[in-house]
Amino acid sequence: MNRVMKTMDGNEAAAYVSYAFTEVATIYPITPSSPMAEHVDVWSANGKKNMFGQSVKLVEMQSEAGAAGAMHGALEAGTLATSYTASQGLLLMIPTMYRMSGQLKPGVLHVSARTVGTHGFSIFGDHSDVMSCRQTGFGMLSTGSVQEVMDLSGVAHLASIKGRVPFMHFFDGFRTSHEIQKVECMDYADLERLVDQDALEAFRKSSLNPERPVQRSTVINPDAFFQSREAANPFYDRLPQIVEDYMNEINKITGRNYRLFNYYGAEDATQVIVAMGSVSGAIQETVDYLNSQGRKTGYLQVHLYRPFSIKHLLREMPSTVKQITVLDRTKEPGASGDPLYLDVCSAYIDCSDRPQILGGRYGLSSKDVTTAQMVAVFDNMNSKEPRNQFTVGINDDVTFRSLETGPELDLSSEGTVSCKFWGLGSDGTVGANKNSVKIIGDHTDMFVQAYFEYDTKKSGGITKSHLRFGKHPIRSSYYVKSANFVACHNQSYINKYDIVSDIKDGGVFLLNCTWKGEELKDNLPAQVKRQIAEKNIKLYTIDATRIAKDLGLGNRTNTVLQAAFFKLADVIPVSEAVDYMKKAIYKTYGNKGDDIVKMNYAAVDAGVEGAVRVEVPSSWANAIEEAIATTEKLPRFVEDIMIPMNSQKGDDIPVSAFRGMEDGTVPLGTSKYEKRGIATDVPVWNVDNCIQCNQCSYVCPHAAIRPFLLTEEEKSAAPEGYDTKQAVGKGLEEYSYRIQVDVLDCTGCGTCVQVCPAKQKALTLDSLESQMGQMKNWDYSMELSHKENPVDKFSVKGSQFEQPLLEFSGACAGCGETAYMKLMTQLFGDRMYLANATGCTQAWGAAAPCVPYTVNRDGHGPAWSNSLFENNAEFSLGMCLSVRQQRERLAMKLEELMNLTSDEALKSAVAEWLEKIDSKTESKEISRKLTEALIRAELSGKAAELKDYALRNREHMVKKSMWMYGGDGWAYDIGYGGLDHVLASGEDVNILIVDTEVYSNTGGQSSKATPLGAVAQFAASGKKIQKKDLGLISMAYGYVYVAQVAMGANQAQLIKALKEAEEYDGPSIIIAYAPCISHGLVNGMGTSQLESKRAVEAGYWHLYRYNPLLAEQGKNPFILDSKEPTADFEEFLMGEVRYASLKRTFPDQAKELFAAAAKKAAEKYETYRRLAQD
DSSP, X not given: OOOXXXXXXXXXXXXXXXXXXXXXXXXXXXXXXXXXXXXXXXXXXXXXXXXXXXXXXXXXXXXXXXXXXXXXXHHHTTOOEEEEEOHHHHHHHHHHHHHHHHTTOOOEEEEEEOOOOSSSOOOSOOSHHHHTTTTSSOEEEEOOSHHHHHHHHHHHHHHHHHXXXXXXXXXXXXXXXXXXXXXXXXOHXXXXXXXXXXXHHHHHHTSOOTTSOOOOOOOOOHHHHHHHHHTTHHHHHSHHHHHHHHHHHHHHHHSOOOOSEEEEEOXXXXXXXXXXXXXXXXXXXXXXXXXXXXXXXXXXXXXXXXXXXXXXXXXXXXXXXXXXEXXXXXXXXXXXXXXXXXXXXXXXXTOTXXXXXXEEEEXXXXXXXXXXXXXXXXXXXXXXXXXXXXXXXXXXXXXXXXXXXXXXXXXXXXXXXXXXXXXXXXXXXXXXXXXXXXXXXXXXXXXXXXXXXXXXXXXXXXXXXXXXXXXXXXXXXXXXXXXXXXXXXXXXXXXXXXXXXXXXXXXXEEEEOSOOTHHHHHHXXXXXXXXXXXXXXXXXXXXXXXXXXXXXXXXXXXXXXXXXXXXXXXXXXXXXXXXXXXXHHHHHHGGGOXXXXXXXXXXXXXXXXXXXXXXXXXXXXXXXXXXXXXXXXXXXXXXXXXXXXXXXXXXXXXXXXXXXXXXXXXXXXXXXXXXXXXXXXXXXXXXXXXXXXXXXXXXXXXXOEEEEEEOHHHHHTSOTTOOOEEXXXXXXXTOEEEEEEOTTTOOOOOHHHHHOOOSSOSEEEEETGGGTTHHHHHHHHXXXXXXXXXXXXTSHHHHTTSOOSBOSOSOOTTOTTHHHHHHHHHHHGGGEEEEEOSSXXXXXXXXXXXXXXXXXXXXOOOEEEOOOSTTHHHXXXXXXXXXXXXXXXXXXXXXXXXXXOOOHHHHXXXXXXXXXXXOTTTHHXXXXXXXXXXXXXXXXXXXXXXXXHXXXXXXXXXXXXXXXXXXHIIIIIITHHHHHHHHHHTOSOEEEEEEOSEETTTTSEEOTTSOTTOOBBTBTTOOOSOOOOHHHHHHTTSSSEEEEEOTTTOHHHHHHHHHHHHHSSSOEEEEEEOOOXXXXXXXXXXXXXXXXXXXXXXXXXXXXEEOHHHHHTTSOSEEEOSOOOOSOHHHHHTTBXXXXXXXXXXXXXXXXXXXXXXXXXXXXXHHHHHHHHX
């Protein structure tokens, strides 16, 4: 029977199968599982039917705990319910999972297994989350490839219905969830035929219904609980057989052979690895390799992990086995072994001839797992004294548990073509490669594989695309390290990273660069030249950046480079590839007009013709590096951890490098060492046109453009070309003024250029290369003497003479969030505690190894930490209580000291400090006086002890600025309960919410902050409900300071709100409008500040302040800072893809929703206007 072949990733495969069985999907976004729910949402919005002839009813909840609760309720009422989650999200479901399993409900969770945050936070994959659930009573089914996900996802649903036990189907996050493969699709008709209709009907009829009422979940005393719990045993006893029977049915349909435990290898194997998940492909390749050399090895893959069937494991294991190594992809500190190892040990506990059983740990947080590592595992069994509880894939030079790994092996099937692409986040490289894989997978008989490697940055980070094509199924579940074709899409990478070493002898290397002829020769590093010559690599260059600009595509080079790949890699005939690319272009852009289509067609043609072959001279084989002198002494963290990680050599860092940082502590201010140089164009300052407003610095998301004041001596000593002008403004008479750009840390967004208010722009954009000379000017600027701010720092201009204590973050170019926090650090950063919710603000603010938060000349800066997504408000409250307790203890000691000492100066200093202990404006100065008085005082006895205590704890003298920070997903949804509780506490804590109106970090899913009519993930046909008004809700308390701001609309109002909020003795909340790359700004993120302005002018966003102090003075506490809207509301909406796309896909709904949104916006403004008038 011919089956449909499609190219997809593991998430889509799981979503596709689950959709057939699902009536209600209760979801909450979390990486890397969100795409499963997103597929279900889109399919449902477009009318796709499940096996019951209905579209799935999908609801997004406020948290994973909420999703599990809604799933439980749907099951209780008699519908088949499904959810999709991972990591901490899965852990939030655990209490409800116990309830669902205890009540024998046939629900299914599909889990892209992901690392649980411990000392650090990771979005990548291992089994720490699913292993935390092995005691919940859920069946647990593991799959190890995209095809297995397709084939076995249905088994979880089928067995759950028949067996009355809920199931968790899990597969490795990213390595399987995001790996693209060509797979054979299951037919819904085949799956429907396998459903036990009697069991399904029994489930429906045993559900809650007032017409056949029962009560479930009674409160049971000790006399009966134990027995009633044991009554469920038969359901678990028969479950393995149910799963095996369904696997046999799937085998009949697919022709493949699935078992509870699948054995692969020699029938008479003496050494066997036991594991589960995506490592299976690498182990199978290793088994084939070793057995071809005469060894007797095998691999036992675990599919059904719970219930753990000892009978089935022993039946599949070769009777000849002498040694077993069990590999776990999780770490359980303090345990005698990791979970799967202990299960296998228990299976053999009653066997008199049991083999030697060893345990090892591998691949945490998606650490690449190679065949060389698996060879090391088998070799360990061969050694005289095999190691138990080892690690593999790392260098553990602290506890010495790691196995030594030999050279990497290329064990892919014969004829496999391997390709690797180095790109820049958001440059389109990943999207183009996904498209290429689908073209080849869907239009040829070739098998395909694509996997994408990302660093911790947002857009603007490094991406590496690993592609394989071949005539046989591709098992190689690890990075491409021996490539037929490598492309470098960013010329700055060639001097930073080891790119060409991955190219096979005789392979092809495509470099996107502006260099030609001698310029290319001069810019290629000697090491690159040698490898190209020695390996006989075919070198091509293409100036895709110029081609894209000439065609009107801006910096979107992906189509040009994709076409060049098809021309040079020779995977399929280039003429066919061009045809497929152009059909895809027409499908994507056809409704945007012929000009857009033709522009992209031209990009394809230019890419095919644009690659130029470079003749490689034989002299390159002897190229010698020029010595680079450096005298800079780098901090240990930078030298030992940051530089290797940024050089893509993080896998080589030994465990000992993290001594002293075991708890996840890292130093501030390391981002300044990075100097990524990722911008294509950077700002150039025109000294004559500048009006010295400092707005360019104010709005810069990355603190890469700043104003500097120079004395006459500093001006005279400045480097050549360091232009200045006389500073203007009160207090600035003695200084010269300069705007300086750090071109290597600039992301090239152009926001500063757009916002410049000078009649003749004082900033323009020019190529990065043309401005490299500015780095000496930046370095000189960084060495200028400190000057006390001569301007009020609570002004737009004055704030920018303060050092930003947030610089060079990993945020997207033009980010609408970062400029807010950068400004906050300029105002309060040297005394700021910062509790940061998980999300985008954490992703760019804590992207290892570079820390963008930094310190001032006194070594003071933001004290930053993160706990979880959902508990940030509570986390911040705990900080507040701790700080207050420690300051009260210090006050108690100082009061005691004041009563003991006769030193009048000290007494006076202590008395003043105690009187003004909570003064936010005078705290720093009186704390300085107190410190000086303590140091001068000559005391003895108890007084001396108290003095020493006070000086040891002087960091608690200054009144701290307590802030919590996060996005709308946290504040409006998952963390709202905690946020509301903290507001209700009355504690003096400040809250900054950067409202992007979607879950930015997980891919742009809808939240309660998403406005009416907006398209987002989980709102494919437009949001049907209006946005939650968190500000009005908070005002209801009466004692909470509330402000709504938008930097691009009113810079002064923002500073005023921040100042008032921080000074207010009580809870304050500031909601800041933050344009996001997820919005799809038609004019690009370089206009993010303008977009904020347009939002206010159109009445889409409103500015106000609610100050309870005014009410105490008998005044109206509500101040409306927005003027009455003057711009067209729908015209504003059409400037963002999240709205404009709805008009294209669901035009009738768009018309209705946009009209409703405009009406609600007008009503909201009227509400605020009335509040301001009352």
